[in-house]
Amino acid sequence: MVQTSARVISRTWLRKIWTGGQTVETCPSFCTDNHRNDDIGALDDxxxxxxxxxxxxxxxxxxxxxxxxxxxxGRINVDPYNEDAKRRVPHVNLNVFKDEVMECLSPDDFAAVIAAVRAH
Structure with a gap:
């Protein structure tokens, strides 16, 4: 039996900075971003x-x-080079809802919403 595996993206890589220089980047343990386009760019990107x-x-x-x-x-995120110190440590960006309205909910519909939020 032949086993295949997904391509493993290096979690440490050399990154060139547009303004000059380079840095070695290493993903935190929770990071699942692929970083395919992060080999060159602005430091704070x-x-x-x-x-x-x-x-x-x-x-x-x-x-x-x-x-x-x-x-x-949402997303657990860290922006390691951001000017704001709160963004340089892991934080949550929560998408509570997307500009949509839930209308005319019956008591059972409303109970289902509450149950879904509790289950989450």
């Missing part, structure tokens, strides 16, 4: 992170009708 999903809820949108939309999804 680099981010490390991992996405996380939120529960999907049936939401009404005037243009599209009812569709499943994720809520409480």
């Amino acid at each position: 680099l981010q490390h992170g991992v996405e996380f999903e939120g529960p999907e809820l049936a939401v009404f949108n005037v243009e599209d009708g009812t569709a499943e939309w994720p809520v409480l999804a």
